[in-house]
Amino acid sequence: MKKLKQVFSKIYDENINKIYRFIYLKVNSQETAEDLCSETFLKGWQVFKSNKNIENPQAFLYQIARNLVIDHYREKARTQTVSPESSPIADPSADLEGAALVNLEMDAIKTALADLRNDYQEVIIWHYVNDYSVPEIAKMMGKSEGATRVQLHRALKALKDKMAVTVQTS
Amino acid sequence: MTGKNLIQQLQTLKEIKPREEWVLLTKENIFKEEPAKGIISIWLGTLKELRRSERFVFNHKPAFAFALSLLVAVGLFGFAQGSMPGDMLFSLKKITEKGQAALFVSDKNKTRYDLEMVSKRLNDIAKAAQADAGKNLGPAINEYKESASTAAKSLAKSNDLKEITAEVKKIEEQKQEIQSLGVKIDENAELDNALASVVQKEIDSFDGKQLTQESQAALEKAKIYFVNGKYSDALEKLMGMGM
Numbered sequence: 001m002k003k004l005k006q007v008f009s010k011i012y013d014e015n016i017n018k019i020y021r022f023i024y025l026k027v028n029s030q031e032t033a034e035d036l037c038s039e040t041f042l043k044g045w046q047v048f049k050s051n052k053n054i055e056n057p058q059a060f061l062y063q064i065a066r067n068l069v070i071d072h073y074r075e076k077a078r079t080q081t082v083s084p085e086s087s088p089i090a091d092p093s094a095d096l097e098g099a100a101l102v103n104l105e106m107d108a109i110k111t112a113l114a115d116l117r118n119d120y121q122e123v124i125i126w127h128y129v130n131d132y133s134v135p136e137i138a139k140m141m142g143k144s145e146g147a148t149r150v151q152l153h154r155a156l157k158a159l160k161d162k163m164a165v166t167v168q169t170s
Numbered sequence: 171m172t173g174k175n176l177i178q179q180l181q182t183l184k185e186i187k188p189r190e191e192w193v194l195l196t197k198e199n200i201f202k203e204e205p206a207k208g209i210i211s212i213w214l215g216t217l218k219e220l221r222r223s224e225r226f227v228f229n230h231k232p233a234f235a236f237a238l239s240l241l242v243a244v245g246l247f248g249f250a251q252g253s254m255p256g257d258m259l260f261s262l263k264k265i266t267e268k269g270q271a272a273l274f275v276s277d278k279n280k281t282r283y284d285l286e287m288v289s290k291r292l293n294d295i296a297k298a299a300q301a302d303a304g305k306n307l308g309p310a311i312n313e314y315k316e317s318a319s320t321a322a323k324s325l326a327k328s329n330d331l332k333e334i335t336a337e338v339k340k341i342e343e344q345k346q347e348i349q350s351l352g353v354k355i356d357e358n359a360e361l362d363n364a365l366a367s368v369v370q371k372e373i374d375s376f377d378g379k380q381l382t383q384e385s386q387a388a389l390e391k392a393k394i395y396f397v398n399g400k401y402s403d404a405l406e407k408l409m410g411m412g413m
Contacts, residue, residue, distance in 0.1 A: 005201055012197055020188040034188065038196040045200050109179045128180040160176055 256309030
């Protein structure tokens with residue numbers, strides 16, 4: 001058990017920032033991101049300690065996070081309609097470091113990103129924000145490297161188009 | 171906006187980080203062990219379960235009352251199957267037997283079933299004779315007489331020799347066994363008369379028929395058995411001829 005804890009602790013340290021960022025960019029709320037992120041790791045730990053043969057813990061955690069985000073929006077849809085334009089972009093932190101993020105450009109790219117298709121969002125966050133290589137992303141998505149490259153290219157183009165619209169309207 | 175600019179902007183999103191204290195607290199919570207259960211907590215848990223069960227039972231009172239009655243009835247009827255004539259539960263055993271006869275025994279098999287009951291009652295007599303003080307003996311003999319009377323009525327309507335021969339043979343053997351135990355049962359004239367009538371009818375059916383030498387010999391033998399009151403032997407001979 002102690003050994004398992006050590007292994008999962010390492011996985012936690014290596015991935016907490018990336019998973020948090022991944023969730024945050026999808027839900028646009030610090031509070032929700034924290035809740036969903038802690039739930040992701042808690043569920044991950046429950047499965048990990050009972051089944052040690054998880055081949056790719058990183059992909060496994062992202063899968064849990066994705067499902068939780070989907071559940072979150074499903075739940076939210078029952079009470080209100082959510083659209084990236086109408087939902088306010090939350091201030092991720094109140095400290096000085098975080099304050100640097102709060103600027104118009106940042107808001108624009110977050111809004112544009114949130115407006116993309118789910119799979120485009122994910123591939124962009126993984127590659128450009130969380131620094132995963134194309135083979136790593138391909139493995140996480142269960143696709144070939146070629147297909148992943150094509151998807152990344154299309155996702156970036158779609159984001160560029162969204163940004164162009166955002167800049168024009170602002 | 172160029173692709174390069176876009177990627178630069180995207181990379182600024184790396185600045186998004188969770189709060190440090192939250193990261194530490196979450197990690198601590200994930201690995202927090204479940205508190206070990208002490209005796210008190212186990213006891214409280216059991217009490218809680220009991221209360222929940224009690225509430226469940228209370229909320230489904232009619233269903234539980236019905237299920238309980240059914241359980242008691244099934245238990246009683248099951249227990250009664252081992253009872254002897256003269257025991258309190260014997261009447262339940264009889265109800266079960268009558269129920270079975272009404273539900274599962276066809277008219278065709280009725281005679282055989284009634285003879286089986288006679289055999290059972292003879293078995294009870296044998297058991298009662300062997301048991302201490304034989305307190306069940308009297309009631310067992312009465313039950314035998316009653317069952318023999320019922321079987322006699324069925325026999326009067328029966329034409330199926332094949333169905334009854336084996337049972338009649340068994341009954342005669344049981345009677346001999348009981349006599350060897352020193353118990354005297356008054357012969358049930360009703361059953362004997364019915365059996366005699368069945369055998370007589372069967373013997374008469376061969377009158378005027380052309381028989382082989384072998385069959386004729388068997389018929390003569392059957393007649394002798396019949397005159398001596400050995401009805402099962404007579405029936406066996408007649409059965410052999412019919413085959």
